[in-house]
Amino acid sequence: MKEQFYQYIQDLQDTITSSLETMDGQAKFQEDLWKRAEGGGGRTRVIENGAIFEKGGVNISAVHGELPEPLRKQFNVESGDFFACGLSLVIHPKNPMIPTVHANWRYFEMYNSSGDIVTQWFGGGQDLTPYYLFEEDAVHFHTVCKKACDKYDADFYPKFKETCDRYFWNTHRNEARGVGGLFFDYLKETQEFSMQDRYDFVTEVGNSFLDSYLTIVERRKEMSYTKEQKDWQEVRRGRYVEFNLVHDRGTLFGLKTNGRIESILMSLPPTVQWKYNHHPIKGSEEAKLIEVLKAPKNWVS
Secondary structure, eight states: OHHHHHHHHHHHHHHHHHHHHHHHSSOOOEEEEEEOTTSEEEEEEEEESOSSEEEEEEEEEEEEEEOOHHHHHHHTOSOOEEEEEEEEEEEEESSTTSOEEEEEEEEEEEEOTTSOEEEEEEEEEEEEEOSSOOHHHHHHHHHHHHHHHHTTOTTHHHHHHHHHHHHTEETTTTEESSSEEEEEEEEOOOSSOOHHHHHHHHHHHHHHHHHHHHHHHHHHTTOOOOHHHHHHHHHHHHHHHHHHHHTOHHHHHHHHTTOOHHHHGGGSOSOOOOOTTOOOOTTSHHHHHHHHTTSOOOOOO
């Protein structure tokens, strides 16, 4: 399974980065190959200062070795070896009318002293963070997510959407990071679903990503915007940074386990503002977004 999924994310990285380059029409991804001293490594690709994408990263990694201390505590084991691989991406557009998007799809195995697999699972998801709310964009994103889920189980979309809404919640701000999407973790083998079933589902979601996002980029890329609207985008980017550094489990895990810092922090936008006690004007488009972020919304039935 690990070879199968690692090959998949390598191919998906190629597909996504080439599609984003074509959409941008100007910037190209810079690639860094890196190795982890404890075992494994990855392929980081970053795009910057494009015609459409101000900064973005599409990274893959496959790491292995002895379980780091945080994982030993989490799994309540004294020792063990592991393998983990995944693709993680964040795209920050230049135009504030285009939303930021995040996605990741990952696989994990843990072994006993004999090298046998004692547990394995998939995780991942994708979520959308707009700066100006176009409801048809949120509907499109969620529709694509639901369609991918419904091929496998009618309960997946409502369950994984709710998990996403709970996870991407900026508790200290009491607001959502964005309009949600999907979030799932610890998808293990059950009586109903084999690991191959889990693989098929996660790759279905991964394969749907470009449609979920690039359709929205195509709609918004030619829209004009003002300096004030760009300022608002940078204020909202501040909330994105706050979530990633305060709450995001993946970021915190990477920082605690000697992860590659450049790959971990590639999710942060290039320009951000923190204005003291900032509130949008009542009745404005900016206020409309904040209102939606106060509570999760059902975008598709």
